[in-house]
Amino acid sequence: MPSSYPLSEVEKSFQKEAGQGHNSTLIPYLTVDNFPKLGLMTACRFLEWAAANPEGVISLPTGKTPEFFIKWTQFLLENWDTEKGKEIRSKYGLTSVKKPKLEGLHFVQIDEFYPISSRQKNSFFHYVNKFYIDGFGLDPKKALLINSDEIPLAEGRNFHQVFPDLKVDLSLRFREPATKLEKIQQESIYLIDKWCGEYEQKIRDKGGIGFFLGGIGPDGHIAFNTRGSHLFSTTRLTETNFETQAVAAGDLGGIEVSANRLVITIGLDTIVYNPEAVGIIIAAGEAKAQIVKDSLETPMTNLYPATVLQKLKNGRFYMTKGAASKLTDSLDNYYKQGDWTQEKTEKSIIDLCKKLGKYGHRLTLEDLKADKYTSMIPNVSEETVKEVMDSILAKINRGTTKEKNEVLLHTGPHHDDISLGILPHITTQLQENTNEAHFSVLTSGFTAVTNTFVINTLTQTKQLLDEGRIQMVKYEDFYTSGFKIKTDKDVYQYLTNVASEDPEESLRGLCHRVVRALVEIYKVENTAGLRETINEVISILRNSYDGEKNPAKIQKLKGMIREFEEELVWAHFGVQVKNVHHLRLGFYTGDIFTEQPEKKRDVEPIVEMFRKIQPTKISLTLDPEGSGPDTHYKVLQATAEAVRVWSEEKDLKDLKIIGYRNVWFKFEPAECNVIVPVSLGDMAVMEDSFANCYLSQVNASFPSYAHNGKFSTIAKRTWVSQLNDIQLLLGKNYFYLHETAKVRSSHGLIFFKEMNVKEFLEHARELEKSIEGML
Structure with missing residues (x-):
């Protein structure tokens, strides 16, 4: 200084x-x-x-x-x-x-x-x-x-x-x-x-x-x-x-x-x-x-x-x-301090391609020696670029290797994080019948649902009730036990009518699920009581100011709407409701500063899920600094502690942890160790499922500052940008002339990092140490 x-x-x-x-x-x-x-x-x-x-x-x-x-x-x-x-x-x-x-x-x-x-x-x-x-x-x-x-x-x-x-x-x-x-x-x-x-x-x-x-x-x-x-x-x-x-x-x-x-x-x-x-x-x-x-x-x-x-x-x-x-x-310090690593070589070469606008195979030894950072590569030679290209190719090969006999547990802090992060990778996994897939969003996510959305949905629900079009309420045991069963039917009702392009009937599937939620939350005993409850919730929301913290029961209703949206996404691929787990961790309260995760309240439910599912691979959002939305690093802390607790009960030497980034952060090519090709079809599925399923988000009431619209568009742009970086290194020919259709169809790339348990816990421990003793 x-x-x-x-x-x-x-x-x-x-x-x-x-x-x-x-x-x-x-x-x-x-x-x-x-x-x-x-x-x-x-x-x-x-x-x-x-x-x-x-x-x-x-x-x-x-x-x-x-x-x-x-x-x-x-x-x-x-x-x-x-x-x-x-x-x-x-x-x-x-x-x-x-x-x-x-x-x-x-x-x-x-x-x-x-x-x-x-x-x-x-x-x-x-x-x-x-x-x-x-x-x-x-x-x-x-x-x-x-x-x-x-x-x-x-x-x-x-x-x-x-x-x-x-x-x-x-x-x-x-x-x-x-x-x-x-x-x-x-x-x-x-x-x-x-x-x-x-x-x-x-x-x-x-x-x-x-x-x-x-x-x-x-x-x-x-x-x-x-x-x-x-x-x-x-x-x-x-x-x-x-x-x-x-x-x-x-x-x-x-x-x-x-x-x-x-x-x-x-x-x-x-x-x-x-x-x-x-x-x-x-x-x-x-x-x-x-x-x-x-x-x-x-x-x-x-x-x-x-x-x-x-x-x-x-x-x-x-x-x-x-x-x-x-x-x-920072760049000077990154390259000058500590031992020289393969990551530094990869980053410097890829960045040089971008700085010069040159494909990797056209970089000369003179280019490498003239650059501030590539000139620092030990024993830099004409083979250096090829070695980096081979390293990136190995990452792509890992991303195209077919996985079999895996029990996959994909997790996210918020609803839509998993889809926006790695959906194309997941769809490939789901196509293999020997794999078993589970999905879990760890918080309720109610803050992302506006009062207006709930009011409109409840108004529509009340109209369907008045028209006698929510027939399940007529069953004798509906208000005692019937509301708990056939939840897959709501999902099927919704998606079938998405396919039929009948938005009114699709909406009826959402209203069915909202009725079930109201009966559960408010202990509704009959249809008259259901109407009263709907009117009460509408009245509370209409008399609330925008952004006001809702009463706990309305928070839960909003959260259950988000949970239904998540079930809709994975039902696209035949995943049943029972394989979509809603943990609703208690630290997530809707306050400006949420609490830190607690072992009994927030960690034990995750451990119990691990025990039940017995995953061989777990995916999670990886926030390296705890600098994203606070939910991200608090979920990361809780998940890391749950993995540690589970590791004391079971040998987890073969468990793999997949760290992915969401729309707020992205990996550098040199940081990741797996690269997954993304086709136009993959992008269309992601955008289509987002628009059809995340109903409370499609109008982008809480958009990213990077785009005035849906988050799915940002995810797609990120994938395309990542392909552009790698294409500049490997050349376009590698992609469109590749021997496999999966790579030939690439119009985007996903980067993520696969770790063993020890690597993951060491990573999470650095974040945990920073707040020890304060809380």
Whole structure:
């Protein structure tokens, strides 16, 4: 790190542990191994600063990103003088720091949706009060907060009266109002602008922000300063872009809401107004790697808002190694540090093909020696490229080898993860009759189902009941035991009518399953009670705000809808309902921060499933840093512990673990050891099954920031992109002239990593160690 950017004692400790050298970036940075460790580093630096600035001005982030920052801060404050607390403080530069008292700090809220009631639990106002004001013991009288309910509007009205559809048309700033309501809205917008200016002035009157901590969005946004925001921007009411709306969809109950909601945000100049400020951006995971590179290696520009931190001598990025993986520094360190490996050779050769736009067989020895990284390959020669090509061919051969006599257990954290990750590989396995396949989604997945979807489904169910078209309720024993049987019939009813192109009859299959779920959840005893229950659920949902945490029974109903969707997907290939296992692990609660997995509640059900199925291969989503949706690494922890427990009961030397990536992350060709060809037919099956079965997701209420549409489209694009990389190495001829149809039909590739139990447990152990002792 440049000498002009001196490190604090905490930063020196983490830099020493990471073994980092000089940063060549325009903003200094520090890296750690995983997401939980990122929270520890940030918490230590915050407490170090707070101890030195007991009456300083702080601005801290909202959302899921600061989960471990919040938990580690609270842990250290509560355990400052315990043995564990002293151990952590000694290791990370806090030995000589006196325990800080946070009640003297002045808090500044970074941003807020507008309009949104401060009473809503998905408002940032509520978040700040819960996790920072109350959670850190801050003084509410010293806090500058953004409360939509208290921002003055025209004629003393509230925002529901001024903006009855909760939409704010900012064009009224510049045009004549067309109606009386628009005139009131225009006057209100000017009043909000005035309030924002006053908020900005209050921050500056305090001397500006002294400690700023924020995340970075997929487009590079800091706070809600999206790509293109002026570097001298201040607090304002503004619109957002699609990437930001997609990220906010989870908070607001769907893209339908977030796309129409404005935001109030402090500006980029607000963040750097105090030249002595500590400004930290935290970033986790490979999905952030490109925007991190652009933000750290590009001179100051409005295209990358985080570049504004170049103005601060104490501006920093704290990141996981995955988020830093595309930095020039990281690539240099990757190749220069440690022993040279086959993985390094493969990565450097494949990347050189892409850099030069040359096929592998056309790379010359001069090309290899001229490149920064391939020139480092030991004994580099004309044979080096061929050796890499042979290695990749071996991976493809493993991906095309027919598996027999396997008991396969495919698992996923969420519904659709398995399908989006490795469906073409699974369909090949299912074509072999000696294989037995099971599927298990480990969480209920209810947060992905919108209130609107459930209301519409229940309304349709009620109509079918009134028309006498749900005949099973007429059977004498239906409400006592009949609702539990013939669940395969609902699946068959649905898919048969998909084939017949009769959407109305297909929907009847879903409504059948919803009736069964309602009877089970609400202990319904008769058809009259069923109607009452439907009306009650509809009423609760209509009176709930979007994004609100549902009552437990409605969560379960939403989860059972998702479970039915998963059964539909695998029924495409003849898999019976009994082979689709719904674990509903208890840590998944719908709260902003879910609990850590517990052995009895979350691990034992997985172990019991292993005992029952006796799999020879287990697939799972592999999140190397714990940086994806929090469900991913918590499921990974629970699964790893279950494998460990099972290994104490049974010799698992022959058990294979398949680690795959979902739409959030992807393997580099050099990282994986199995490559599976994907045909256009495979892609069509995946997209078709997604559209026909994942009914609650087909409208993409919670889309990826990378695509305004279905996740299946992203998966397909990933597979195609991976083929392009390998085609550049092997040449197109290898594929379309191959002796087997499976390879000739390749229009995409899937990468995954096969491990034995020892390798998998070692991998998972690194993540587990990072949060030991905290919880």
